[in-house]
Amino acid sequence: MKYFMGILLLTFSSVLAAQSLEENKIYRLSKTVNDLVLATTDDESNKFIAAKGSKFIVIDSNDQKYYVVRFVNVADFKDSKSTVLEDSEYKLSKKTGVVDISRSVERSFGGPVSGPLIVPFKYRLDDKSLSGEAAIGYYAGYGFEPKIIGTDFRLPLSPFIAGGLSQISVSNNGTTDNKTGITLAAGFLIQNWANVNIGLVFGQDRIGNKNWAHEGNRWVSFMIGWDAK
Numbered sequence: 024m025k026y027f028m029g030i031l032l033l034t035f036s037s038v039l040a041a042q043s044l045e046e047n048k049i050y051r052l053s054k055t056v057n058d059l060v061l062a063t064t065d066d067e068s069n070k071f072i073a074a075k076g077s078k079f080i081v082i083d084s085n086d087q088k089y090y091v092v093r094f095v096n097v098a099d100f101k102d103s104k105s106t107v108l109e110d111s112e113y114k115l116s117k118k119t120g121v122v123d124i125s126r127s128v129e130r131s132f133g134g135p136v137s138g139p140l141i142v143p144f145k146y147r148l149d150d151k152s153l154s155g156e157a158a159i160g161y162y163a164g165y166g167f168e169p170k171i172i173g174t175d176f177r178l179p180l181s182p183f184i185a186g187g188l189s190q191i192s193v194s195n196n197g198t199t200d201n202k203t204g205i206t207l208a209a210g211f212l213i214q215n216w217a218n219v220n221i222g223l224v225f226g227q228d229r230i231g232n233k234n235w236a237h238e239g240n241r242w243v244s245f246m247i248g249w250d251a252k
Contacts, residue, residue: 044090046081049131055103056127062091062112073107075100078131082112089114132179132214137163140185142208142224145242154242158206160187166214179214189228193235204230212246222246
C-alpha cells in the first residue's frame with residue numbers, strides 16, 4: 024500500500040509541476056518559503072516567511088516573475104514560524120533559483136465544493152438489477168484532506184448531497200413509457216488535480232407513481248463530476 028501511495032504521490036507532484044498555478048485556486052505550501060514580499064510596495068528588502076502547510080489563493084498570475092497571493096490559512100512548522108498575515112497580499116516568486124514554485128505547493132481541496140454531476144448508471148438494490156437510466160444534476164458538499172497514515176499524501180475526500188433529473192423507462196401492460204423522474208442522492212467523492220471528481224453515490228428516484236416498482240427505492244452507483252468554478 025505504501026508503495027502504491029508513493030507512486031500516486033509522485034504522479035500528483037509531476038502533473039502539478041508541469042502546470043502554472045491557477046488564479047482563484049487554493050494551494051498549500053509543501054515547504055517553507057522565506058522570500059515573500061508585500062504586493063502593495065516596491066520595497067523588496069522586507070522579507071516574509073510562510074511556513075510549510077500554509078494555504079493561499081492566487082490573486083494574479085500575469086507577472087512574469089511573481090504570483091500575487093493571499094493567505095487564507097497560516098501555519099507554523101517545527102522551527103519555522105510564519106510572519107505572513109491572513110488576508111494580506113504578497114508576491115510569491117514563480118521560481119526559486121531555477122526550480123519552479125509549483126514543485127513546492129500542492130492543490131488544496133478543503134472547504135465547500137459544488138458542481139454538476141453525472142450518474143452514468145444505477146444498480147438498484149431492491150431487485151439487484153442494473154439500470155442504464157442516467158441522472159444529471161448538481162451536487163454540494165464539504166471537502167476534507169486527511170493525511171494517509173505513514174505518508175505526506177492528503178486524500179481530498181468530500182461528503183455531498185445531490186439532486187437532479189433522470190429519464191426513466193416505465194413498463195406498463197407491455198408498453199414502455201419514458202418518464203422524467205426526480206433523483207435525490209448522497210455520497211462522497213474524491214477530487215483530483217484535473218478538476219474532475221469521482222465518487223460513490225447512493226440515491227433514489229421518484230416519478231410520482233406508487234405503482235412503479237422502483238418508486239423511492241434505493242440504488243448505488245458511481246458519479247463523475249467537475250468543478251463549477
